[in-house]
Amino acid sequence: MPEQSPFDLAEGDPFGPHNLPYGVFSTADAPDRRRLGVRYGNQVLDLSALPSALPAAIHPHAELLAAPTLNPLLAAGRPVWQQIRAAVHTAVTDPAHHDEVAPLFHPLDGVTLHLPFEVADYVDFYASEHHATNVGRIFRPNDAALTPNWKHLPIGYHGRAGTVVVTGTPVVRPHGQRKAPADEAPSFGPSVRLDIEAEVGFVVGAPSTLHEPVAQGAFRDHVFGVCLLNDWSARDIQAWEYVPLGPFLGKSFATSVSAWITPLDALDEARTPPPARDFPLLPYLDDADAEPGGIDIRIEVRINGETVSRPPFSAMYWTAAQQLAHMTVNGASLRTGDLFASGTVSGPDPDQLGCLLELTQGKGPYLQDGDEVTLTAWAPGPEGARIGLGEVTGRILPAG
Structure with a gap:
């Protein structure tokens, strides 16, 4: 059987393109490297690598997305949150970008999830x-x-x-x-x-x-x-x-x-x-x-x-x-x-x-x-x- 595309979601999946929640993950081959990710179905999209796939839309925010915690992105404010969310939505829904974006996914059951932000108060x-x-x-x-x-x-x-x-x-x-x-x-x-x-x-x-x-x-x-x-x-x-x-x-x-x-x-x-x-x-x-x-x-x-x-x-x-x-x-x-x-x-x-x-x-x-x-x-x-x-x-x- 051909490998299922990360863009193919089960019907009614609650983690589809209208959701796109943010987290922090690491992989078995780099357990000490924490990366920002967005959940899409049963996959995690590596946000730190997304600027290379969508340079025009998201490259200005590459430094925020390369952080090991969500805090720099949180501090950037709502206009930046909306720009990045729109770019992620495009990345997972526009077939024109799928070839570049597909390699950036990791199976959810193959990553370790961490506390997504440093709690201040x-x-x-x-x-x-x-x-x-x-x-x-x-x-x-x-x-x-x-x-x-x-x-x-x-x-x-x-x-x-x-x-x-x-x-x-x-x-x-x-x-x-x-x-x-x-x-x-x-x-x-x-x-x-x-x-x-x-x-x-x-x-x-x-x-x-x-x-x-x-x-x-x-x-x-x-x-x-x-x-x-x-x-x-x-x-x-x-x-x-x-x-x-x-x-x-x-x-x-x-x-x-x-x-x-x-x-x-x-x-x-x-x-x-x-x-x-x-x-x-x-x-x-x-x-x-x-x-x-x-x-x-x-x-x-x-x-x-x-x-x-x-x-x-x-x-x-x-x-x-x-x-x-x-x-x-x-x-x-x-x-x-x-x-x-x-x-x-x-x-x-x-x-x-x-x-x-x-x-x-x-x-x-x-x-x-x-x-x-x-x-x-x-x-x-x-x-x-x-x-x-x-x-x-x-x-x-x-x-x-």
Whole structure:
């Protein structure tokens, strides 16, 4: 049989020409050389070699594409992102270039994927009303489920950028303090209530200036793309430490992200209005006259191969543009490579809950050593296509 062309995709492949997500890879013959790539079907297009195949369209950006990480490209700004995306689209769809481009592909199963960008800062939000309500009822059964500020501002916390890891990286069960309500004193040891949080992450490209807030309307100028994210959570450590300041060691031991960053422009067809707000927002958060800020991303959570939930990102109360506006409204600046996450994605139905805390109403069971968790997702694209987000997988290893 003749060898299949890398340009021939299976019908309905979610990594077709409308998607074109970016990542970083290496090959077996050059394991120390990291290169930028774009996923196309089950192939990876070597972007570092693309200027030689399309010199007129992409050669001015050759230095960016030769970098071992996405950060230089992220910092280049939206006009450059659009130029390179257009050139890649031409490379994979125009038969006139196929002879030159075909040798630049590598089979996906023959490369090693790496963390696609150097994470500068990491912020995690709490943007699902369904999740926040469910957790409030579990943690504060005698009080209001939502805190008084929840519908006035996107609540978030700063995480640890240095423990953001790429999909496939094992997650070691963390140690920490924990104290159940009936315990007389705290104890120390491995977490016994290890959980997942199915989330969507947003990757910042162009930085901003200190003391200059970023308005919602500038969202596309600063945010490069989207990835799936699993905010691993040690619920027993978290419950004991998070009063009064919030999550710390119960979250900072690991955060897993996809190896592929889907450009925002690939999700234009998936934009959708967020749920209706209960009362007016302050001007910097008011999005009544803005483009639809929600995104119809449909997530699936599997544990050891079994689907346990399908959380809908379209149900999120706070949008990513509002989150970006809020985290810079005090004058905090953005840096290239900043990552901010949505918080757990949960919907109104029992099969749409994004963490085991909700799925089991706080009773467990939680993750066991050896369990493997996989997040996948897709969004509607143009012409009926599906836009796939790269999966996020992690296996739990015993505490050291």
